[in-house]
Amino acid sequence: MTENWEERFGEERSRLNEIVLASAPLGIRRFFALDEQAYEAGALPAKTKDLLGLVASMVLRCNECISYHLIRCREAGVTREEFYDAFNVALVVGGSIVIPHLRFAAERLETLLEAR
């Protein structure tokens, strides 16, 4: 069941971030801010940066990070064909060990594109 995963993902992420930030020292808070800002449009457009975040998350094999960047990329207007082009780069760089994460991303992508 991946239906509505996007909503549940966002709620769980917010719930846990609150726990972290309730106790986090300044260094952690600042890191969270830097992380947000890294994907804002600058010399490169936000869409390209979101794709960079997606591919980095795939080769480092983090499903939660993949989910986050799939949502952001979709919001930035990335098309199915563009997503798969990025998946291809991640697969070739990272190898077959990336395949389970590619499968995960592909399934979640379908629900994101249907919901659009």
Next chain:
Amino acid sequence: MTENWEERFGEERSRLNEIVLASAPLGIRRFFALDEQAYEAGALPAKTKDLLGLVASMVLRCNECISYHLIRCREAGVTREEFYDAFNVALVVGGSIVIPHLRFAAERLETLLEAR
């Protein structure tokens, strides 16, 4: 509950592969073919190559890849003693961070060997 995991694993893998391949560009399809072919008997027998895939999956810490190679190794006739010899190499090379994956592999191995 790990009973029947092998069947469920195969079904889920097929279901997700269909989603990927329905949209995958040629590069991804070719990668999937290369991945299959890498384990076919060549200068090294298939059994050795499956063991190479298993140990690589353990040191890279991917449970889904471990499951896949456990099944293939069992089909190639790898015995419990041979499995544990391979686990030992993976553990020494990869360190204690591999232990949770060793536990996972050990439990799944029992159901594979019982089913034989």
Next chain:
Amino acid sequence: MTENWEERFGEERSRLNEIVLASAPLGIRRFFALDEQAYEAGALPAKTKDLLGLVASMVLRCNECISYHLIRCREAGVTREEFYDAFNVALVVGGSIVIPHLRFAAERLETLLEAR
């Protein structure tokens, strides 16, 4: 639901260790012993070594290892502020890819500190 995770974690760990050790060759048994001994007080106190294990587990991104070292650190008397100082080092060294594991650790830490 993370309530009582500590007890369930310990039981599951013991159950799986028994499966491993029932078939493990001498090399694996000796590795398990070395792993235990590495965190015993020596030139460095046990508390420092447990924190080293925790941060290593975070940058290598293993939730099961994080759970194990959270429990040990709590038993060694690590305070919330000390935990978060260690989380901060792990986050800066390992980057945003560590954040899902930081969230996981933060939630589990709350139940550990409440139970104290």
Next chain:
Amino acid sequence: MTENWEERFGEERSRLNEIVLASAPLGIRRFFALDEQAYEAGALPAKTKDLLGLVASMVLRCNECISYHLIRCREAGVTREEFYDAFNVALVVGGSIVIPHLRFAAERLETLLEAR
């Protein structure tokens, strides 16, 4: 001394590729072809794909791969500001462990931009 690194890098890469391909089975040859093709313009432009390859190489911490993608990105017209935007994403995702590779990339980038 990083002067002329680009030329030496290309020559060494060609020399070693010849050694590999003289003995490589079909699977390795096909992988090398897939690797080339993954960065060709498709749904995403070549420049974006080269940036994806660069950031993936940085978070996976491979200086040789970074050198290769720096050259390709420069050829695709990536500007200094765009390079640093990509470096920033790699640094935030991958953490301070990426910094030595960021320093390496920054120095090599200067000679590439001067040579343009």
Next chain:
Amino acid sequence: MTENWEERFGEERSRLNEIVLASAPLGIRRFFALDEQAYEAGALPAKTKDLLGLVASMVLRCNECISYHLIRCREAGVTREEFYDAFNVALVVGGSIVIPHLRFAAERLETLLEAR
């Protein structure tokens, strides 16, 4: 020749940091500041944090990061026996793939301790 590596290491690091910071956007500059601050004494003493950085660098297998944290740890008064206790944790967690980095660290440590 590892003689005087500490001085050369510091000079090279400064030279390259200047290149990075001459072009770095705000995000990278802020990350560099966060990285410095993460090791300042807080709930945990600076010595413990430097050891956390050292072990994280060893399990992530970055010689440059290891060199940096060796110097900081030595300045914080870490003794040979304490260094080796930390090396032991890194070795057990990260496995034999860490051994080349342990050898590297051990040699550099000798010159640091002699110079003291």
Next chain:
Amino acid sequence: MTENWEERFGEERSRLNEIVLASAPLGIRRFFALDEQAYEAGALPAKTKDLLGLVASMVLRCNECISYHLIRCREAGVTREEFYDAFNVALVVGGSIVIPHLRFAAERLETLLEAR
């Protein structure tokens, strides 16, 4: 210049091991012993275990470990064709990020096979 690398590699390895073992606590000494023993013939022949060590070293991208296992595999009688079959598995599992290490291994292999 890779001529005679095997001899220099062995000497450097011995020199550094002496430095480590002069100060190493019991845990590190025991780990070194376990590491040796993991590749001794058991349920699997030594040749297979050496190949497991080689592929694990390639996907974890450690040139020093690759050198060590190349020498051991050659001593166990691994042929050029068998080496390349193992390289192929490592490449497919680990992706293009393994290519620089494949090039390194291929060059060193030539000198090993010539010397035989």
